[in-house]
Amino acid sequence: MDWNTPHLGSWPAKLVLGISAKIRSKNAYTQKSIDKQNARDAERRRKRAHPNQIKRGSDDHGDINELGEREYSAFDGDTLVDKVDHTDMMHRLAHHDSFDSLADQAGYDIRKLRDPYFDSKEMAKMAGKLDESAERRVAILPDEIWMRICSHLDAVDAASLTLATKTINEKLGNAALKVMNLPENRNLRIKFVQRAYDNRWPDDLFCFPCASYHRRTNPGQESLHSQFVSRPIYDCPNVRNTVLPRTRIAHGRELPYYFMQLALRESDYGARFGISHDDLQRHWKCKDSTWKHRTRFMVHDGHLLMRVVSTTFAPPDLAPTAERHLLYDREEFTPFFSVCAHWRDGVLTKICKCALSHIPRRPDPYLAQIKRAPKISRSAAHPNFIVTGCDTCRPARRCPECPSEYLVEVQMCEDKSDPVFQFKHSIVVTRWADLGDGRNPYTSPEWLAINGLKSSAGEGAPEFESFSRVGRRAVSGVFESRISGSIPGQRMASLNPKNEKLGEEGDGWY
Ligand SMILES: [Zn+2]
Numbered sequence: 001m002d003w004n005t006p007h008l009g010s011w012p013a014k015l016v017l018g019i020s021a022k023i024r025s026k027n028a029y030t031q032k033s034i035d036k037q038n039a040r041d042a043e044r045r046r047k048r049a050h051p052n053q054i055k056r057g058s059d060d061h062g063d064i065n066e067l068g069e070r071e072y073s074a075f076d077g078d079t080l081v082d083k084v085d086h087t088d089m090m091h092r093l094a095h096h097d098s099f100d101s102l103a104d105q106a107g108y109d110i111r112k113l114r115d116p117y118f119d120s121k122e123m124a125k126m127a128g129k130l131d132e133s134a135e136r137r138v139a140i141l142p143d144e145i146w147m148r149i150c151s152h153l154d155a156v157d158a159a160s161l162t163l164a165t166k167t168i169n170e171k172l173g174n175a176a177l178k179v180m181n182l183p184e185n186r187n188l189r190i191k192f193v194q195r196a197y198d199n200r201w202p203d204d205l206f207c208f209p210c211a212s213y214h215r216r217t218n219p220g221q222e223s224l225h226s227q228f229v230s231r232p233i234y235d236c237p238n239v240r241n242t243v244l245p246r247t248r249i250a251h252g253r254e255l256p257y258y259f260m261q262l263a264l265r266e267s268d269y270g271a272r273f274g275i276s277h278d279d280l281q282r283h284w285k286c287k288d289s290t291w292k293h294r295t296r297f298m299v300h301d302g303h304l305l306m307r308v309v310s311t312t313f314a315p316p317d318l319a320p321t322a323e324r325h326l327l328y329d330r331e332e333f334t335p336f337f338s339v340c341a342h343w344r345d346g347v348l349t350k351i352c353k354c355a356l357s358h359i360p361r362r363p364d365p366y367l368a369q370i371k372r373a374p375k376i377s378r379s380a381a382h383p384n385f386i387v388t389g390c391d392t393c394r395p396a397r398r399c400p401e402c403p404s405e406y407l408v409e410v411q412m413c414e415d416k417s418d419p420v421f422q423f424k425h426s427i428v429v430t431r432w433a434d435l436g437d438g439r440n441p442y443t444s445p446e447w448l449a450i451n452g453l454k455s456s457a458g459e460g461a462p463e464f465e466s467f468s469r470v471g472r473r474a475v476s477g478v479f480e481s482r483i484s485g486s487i488p489g490q491r492m493a494s495l496n497p498k499n500e501k502l503g504e505e506g507d508g509w510y
């Protein structure tokens with residue numbers, strides 16, 4: 001027997017049913033009373049929707065009370081803001097970065113979705129319809145004032161304003177667009193087109209050599225591959241050509257610029273516009289050497305940051321030739337690890353060789369020592385395996401000409417293929433680099449500096465000054481604090497303390 005359900009035959013249940021039959025009128029359930037109630041509810045809703053039609057107190061004074069004050073309340077129609085659906089607003093506030101399903105399908109601006117007052121239904125209405133009163137206000141201002149306003153804008157803003165509405169276009173004419181069409185303004189034109197369409201066309205990607213948009217062949221499924229030339233992500237006549245901008249990651253690997261665009265568009269406008277920067281990270285073994293490489297990417301402040309960790313086992317007491325064989329590839333004589341365009345000028349290869357010189361020898365047992373000569377060395381029998389480096393090779397280094405930072409360390413790593421000596425010393429070269437904002441490879445200061453290129457903006461283009469741009473934190477600090485929660489403890493020094501630019505002619509690098 002269930003003790004919670006009342007027994008209908010019991011006297012308390014009979015008493016309750018009897019009393020309720022007396023109190024409750026049967027009239028509440030007739031069709032007539034239901035219609036009456038519905039009409040009353042409809043009237044109440046109408047009053048709530050148009051509160052201004054209700055006259056309270058004296059007609060002349062509106063809702064001014066006896067103290068001469070106007071009363072506003074948060075929950076009826078008299079407030080200054082538009083009527084808001086508070087439940088809807090609370091639901092939107094509860095969203096935290098989880099718009100990737102529905103919202104991304106709809107292609108909304110992610111910043112708009114974070115706004116609790118944003119109503120997705122309004123978007124379609126706003127896109128097509130133009131406020132006529134605003135159009136009239138634009139038309140009232142004389143042409144000269146619009147021209148004056150336009151003269152204070154830069155070329156791209158002026159061209160955007162010219163195309164804003166038909167009325168403005170009639171007032172301003174097409175002068176700003178003609179300026180945009182000049183051959184020397186190619187980069188401004190690129191900026192103008194990208195600003196107009198980049199956040200509207202998720203399935204197209206801007207190609208800089210062609211200066212036009214190409215359709216992405218496999219949107220959302222793009223994957224960075226070492227043979228990226230044979231797997232084009234869009235249909236472009238230049239796709240198998242070296243004119244498409246790219247940067248060297250490590251020996252035999254390059255990062256095409258369009259993957260940067262995809263990662264930064266994804267972070268700016270949403271998942272439909274590109275691929276996550278996490279999808280760019282790779283882990284591979286070099287096919288021409290014993291080096292292993294690990295890349296990781298991060299978007300910070302609208303810039304794509306890259307970290308490449310390269311490592312290889314390094315035996316102690318290497319001869320100079322063996323050191324070179326370990327560090328350089330024998331065709332191009334470039335290091336196997338990740339480097340910027342200025343690696344020959346600084347002390348980078350010097351500090352790599354310095355770090356290699358600190359690798360301790362294997363333990364030399366006392367018995368073996370005595371067999372050779374009648375003296376023993378405790379430090380040879382028990383060498384210190386923790387290598388801290390010296391003042392030359394310990395600090396992290398920042399390239400004075402580009403946003404690249406290097407850290408060279410010697411660490412113990414496990415070699416699973418060696419049954420005798422499982423743990424060996426290896427040299428670990430880490431490079432952090434700021435690859436820029438992905439807006440234009442011909443003018444982006446970071447991208448040009450890293451690749452040692454000249455800006456196509458001409459002679460007047462500003463030089464990249466690495467140390468003035470570090471600001472509060474270096475790239476390595478920003479990267480590591482975000483990824484691992486701690487920043488590298490090493491102090492930062494210049495990669496080229498003497499600022500000598502000898503390039504290939506300098507003999508120190510080899
Ligand atoms: Zn193209």
Ligand SMILES: [Zn+2]
Pocket residue numbers: 354355358389390391392393394
């Ligand atoms: Zn050293």
Ligand SMILES: [Zn+2]
Pocket residue numbers: 340341342343399400401402403404449450
């Ligand atoms: Zn550099």
